[in-house]
Amino acid sequence: MQKLIIKVGYNDTFEKIAERYNLTCKILSMANEGKTQVEEGDYLVIPFSAKAIHTVRPLETLREIAERYNVSVEKIKADNNIVAPLFIGQQLIILDE
Numbered sequence: 001m002q003k004l005i006i007k008v009g010y011n012d013t014f015e016k017i018a019e020r021y022n023l024t025c026k027i028l029s030m031a032n033e034g035k036t037q038v039e040e041g042d043y044l045v046i047p048f049s050a051k052a053i054h055t056v057r058p059l060e061t062l063r064e065i066a067e068r069y070n071v072s073v074e075k076i077k078a079d080n081n082i083v084a085p086l087f088i089g090q091q092l093i094i095l096d097e
Contacts, residue, residue: 003031004093008042009081020078021046022095048093056090069094 008017014036018028023046029036031045038044051069062082066073071094076082080092 004046004048006044006046006081008038008040008044010040012038012040014038017044017046020081021048023047048095051096052094054092054094056086056088056092058088060086062086065092065094071095 006017014028015025017038018025021028025036027047028044031047035044051071054065054069056065062073062076066076076092076094079095
């Protein structure tokens with residue numbers, strides 16, 4: 001099982017983060033030393049099984065990445081909490097649909 005470290009964003013809750021990554025709160029808590037509450041700026045460990053971890057290349061679009069891994073653009077956006085344009089070198093987790 002792989003792990004991803006995320007930074008908790010504005011309006012994120014422990015429950016929302018667990019749901020976003022298709023985890024139970026219990027599993028997310030176990031991966032984070034029993035933590036059950038978060039604040040903006042905190043870091044959490046997200047355990048996951050992924051198809052891939054993709055590093056964004058110059059001029060690459062979400063649509064191209066989605067087609068490459070046979071997942072939807074919306075799924076990639078949701079799984080990676082994308083709210084702004086991609087940037088070169090950004091790492092995206094690609095989870096199964």
